[in-house]
Amino acid sequence: MDSGLLYSGGKDSTLAALLLEDFYDVTLVTATFGVADAWDHARRTAEELGFDFETVELDRDVAGEAVNRMVEDGYPRNGIQQVHLHALERAAEMEFDAVADGTRRDDRVPSVSRAQAQSLEDRHGVDYIVPLAGFGRGAVDSLVNETLAVTTGPSEQIPKADYEDELRNLLADEHGEEAVAEVFPEHTQTYVRGFARADGDDAATDEAPRAESGTPDAK
Amino acid sequence: MDSGLLYSGGKDSTLAALLLEDFYDVTLVTATFGVADAWDHARRTAEELGFDFETVELDRDVAGEAVNRMVEDGYPRNGIQQVHLHALERAAEMEFDAVADGTRRDDRVPSVSRAQAQSLEDRHGVDYIVPLAGFGRGAVDSLVNETLAVTTGPSEQIPKADYEDELRNLLADEHGEEAVAEVFPEHTQTYVRGFARADGDDAATDEAPRAESGTPDAK
Numbered sequence: 017m018d019s020g021l022l023y024s025g026g027k028d029s030t031l032a033a034l035l036l037e038d039f040y041d042v043t044l045v046t047a048t049f050g051v052a053d054a055w056d057h058a059r060r061t062a063e064e065l066g067f068d069f070e071t072v073e074l075d076r077d078v079a080g081e082a083v084n085r086m087v088e089d090g091y092p093r094n095g096i097q098q099v100h101l102h103a104l105e106r107a108a109e110m111e112f113d114a115v116a117d118g119t120r121r122d123d124r125v126p127s128v129s130r131a132q133a134q135s136l137e138d139r140h141g142v143d144y145i146v147p148l149a150g151f152g153r154g155a156v157d158s159l160v161n162e163t164l165a166v167t168t169g170p171s172e173q174i175p176k177a178d179y180e181d182e183l184r185n186l187l188a189d190e191h192g193e194e195a196v197a198e199v200f201p202e203h204t205q206t207y208v209r210g211f212a213r214a215d216g217d218d219a220a221t222d223e224a225p226r227a228e229s230g231t232p233d234a235k
Numbered sequence: 236m237d238s239g240l241l242y243s244g245g246k247d248s249t250l251a252a253l254l255l256e257d258f259y260d261v262t263l264v265t266a267t268f269g270v271a272d273a274w275d276h277a278r279r280t281a282e283e284l285g286f287d288f289e290t291v292e293l294d295r296d297v298a299g300e301a302v303n304r305m306v307e308d309g310y311p312r313n314g315i316q317q318v319h320l321h322a323l324e325r326a327a328e329m330e331f332d333a334v335a336d337g338t339r340r341d342d343r344v345p346s347v348s349r350a351q352a353q354s355l356e357d358r359h360g361v362d363y364i365v366p367l368a369g370f371g372r373g374a375v376d377s378l379v380n381e382t383l384a385v386t387t388g389p390s391e392q393i394p395k396a397d398y399e400d401e402l403r404n405l406l407a408d409e410h411g412e413e414a415v416a417e418v419f420p421e422h423t424q425t426y427v428r429g430f431a432r433a434d435g436d437d438a439a440t441d442e443a444p445r446a447e448s449g450t451p452d453a454k
Binding site: 119 | 236253254257258332333335338340341349352353356362363364365366367368369370371373374377378381382
């Protein structure tokens with residue numbers, strides 16, 4: 017059976033892929049509005065981990081609506097949610113037996129209700145799977161630590177390879193850089209480099225280098 | 236890392252074990268009130284599948300309360316829920332890094348809220364994992380079909396190796412056989428015999444033999 021998993025290159029969606037790979041032929045699918053080529057980071061991680069990789073194109077109108085919604089709200093939650101549901105619809109239209117994402121038990125967003133899941137499955141004739149829906153933060157951290165080599169840092173420094181990065185770009189283009197700072201609270205992002213080394217030392221998690229002095233405007 | 240998974244010998248908890256086994260040393264744990272030895276079916280399946288097996292003893296008072304609750308309600312949901320939460324507490328007191336169960340996305344019962352999960356984790360210093368929380372009926376059926384050899388039949392004929400069987404026994408002892416029929420709607424149960432044959436034919440799912448004529452009172 018084939019499954020397409022919405023993939024950002026971060027630890028959650030990578031772990032979700034590892035949970036599925038014994039049971040499905042997993043293709044990592046990065047959704048893009050075609051605004052930036054951040055998806056290339058995801059492609060590289062997918063290759064490093066040995067997974068098939070595809071991109072799926074999202075509707076630019078949805079990006080516009082999501083950005084407007086974020087600016088209105090002053091926070092990104094509802095806009096991200098809109099885009100995630102759209103990305104799931106697009107993935108469900110592809111030729112997979114199952115579509116999946118990296119949402120965890122403790123995520124507030126995106127959040128797909130049982131009714132939304134059932135509707136997606138019925139309309140597209142696919143199974144919708146959330147491998148980490150029953151894993152809390154502690155379990156995810158333990159598994160990532162044992163399994164993956166991860167770079168961690170503030171979100172503006174870590175190449176997050178999905179639509180979130182593009183939404184930030186669009187937000188900056190249409191509403192100015194200060195809108196990005198207003199809408200997106202600073203948070204920590206992860207980028208998966210590959211598998212953890214088999215010797216099991218704790219060097220698997222690196223901090224991203226902070227901006228050096230002399231580059232205060234580094235993007 | 237070690238995990239203890241509440242195990243009934245059915246398809247859901249067996250599939251949950253297979254999802255975890257790449258990441259944890261999984262012990263299958265069957266909870267028992269010591270009323271019956273139905274757990275022995277689970278032990279045999281665990282052995283067939285190559286998993287470690289343990290039983291954990293539940294408090295008889297909890298069984299009594301649950302049975303009274305079921306009779307009052309006229310349906311088993313709340314009683315089962317009480318017993319399941321108690322079984323999770325007992326499993327969390329064991330020496331595992333993580334405890335888990337076979338609950339699926341579409342199950343109405345047992346149902347452990349996010350707050351209950353977090354509380355269990357905080358009080359016992361364990362992770363609580365629900366490997367099938369993000370899998371709907373369709374995905375579970377596909378995976379079981381590809382992976383396991385299963386016997387299916389009405390619940391009174393299938394040896395369900397966990398506390399549900401004991402609760403039925405207690406209910407019959409204390410309130411008569413007719414109380415069991417009143418409280419438990421007839422439903423289909425599964426019993427895992429082992430792995431599906433590698434040749435992938437569809438003989439993996441058997442119907443349990445119906446009671447033969449001449450044995451109308453077969454239990």
